[in-house]
Amino acid sequence: MVEPPRLHNPTPDRAATCSPVAIKRRGSPARSTDTCPPAAEMVPTTSLLLLLGLALLAPGLSADQPQCVLTGNWTNDLGSNMTIGKLSNGEFAGTYHTAVTTTKKEIKISPLVGTQHSNTQPTFGFTVNWNFTDSTTVFTGQCFVDEHGKETLKTMWLLRSHVDSIEDDWKATMVGTNTFTRLHTHLE
Numbered sequence: 001m002v003e004p005p006r007l008h009n010p011t012p013d014r015a016a017t018c019s020p021v022a023i024k025r026r027g028s029p030a031r032s033t034d035t036c037p038p039a040a041e042m043v044p045t046t047s048l049l050l051l052l053g054l055a056l057l058a059p060g061l062s063a064d065q066p067q068c069v070l071t072g073n074w075t076n077d078l079g080s081n082m083t084i085g086k087l088s089n090g091e092f093a094g095t096y097h098t099a100v101t102t103t104k105k106e107i108k109i110s111p112l113v114g115t116q117h118s119n120t121q122p123t124f125g126f127t128v129n130w131n132f133t134d135s136t137t138v139f140t141g142q143c144f145v146d147e148h149g150k151e152t153l154k155t156m157w158l159l160r161s162h163v164d165s166i167e168d169d170w171k172a173t174m175v176g177t178n179t180f181t182r183l184h185t186h187l188e
């Protein structure tokens with residue numbers, strides 16, 4: 001039987017011409033036409049695109065932010081926030097906005113500098129040089145990723161306050177822990 005002439009379409013819609021429906025209408029479900037790939041060949045491309053989309057939308061992931069690189073915004077169990085800039089040779093700088101203080105002074109956003117390893121679930125350390133008072137805090141910790149991709153920084157800190165004399169040294173250092181989670185304000 002002679003096949004009826006096809007409608008002229010200089011740029012045919014690929015979805016229409018190569019969809020399973022279109023393929024079926026031509027009476028060839030497995031391999032459609034010379035110009036259409038077989039249905040089986042189309043599936044991997046669709047799946048790959050779907051996987052890529054899911055990966056980009058997954059918590060803690062974005063196009064250019066691998067997990068447990070500290071770059072980004074974090075908040076802790078006290079309500080303090082910190083922002084860490086880009087990593088350079090394992091070193092970073094950022095700012096720390098503490099929610100609490102041992103002083104009666106007005107809290108100001110203060111600078112921090114630190115380093116981190118580049119392996120999985122890396123350890124790191126950073127120092128906050130408080131600019132509204134003459135104390136210093138050092139944090140050390142490790143980044144963990146759970147099965148949902150959520151990053152948690154478990155840290156311990158030492159807060160050294162300034163004292164007027166060596167006799168007061170015994171009471172100059174506080175110790176504590178903080179847990180940080182990432183703030184997802186936008187895709188970084």
Ligand code: BTN
Binds near residue numbers: 161
């Ligand atoms: C000070 O009060 O001397 C300066 C601010 C200290 C804030 C401390 S650092 C450890 C703990 N974690 C925080 O987020 N804030 C407090």
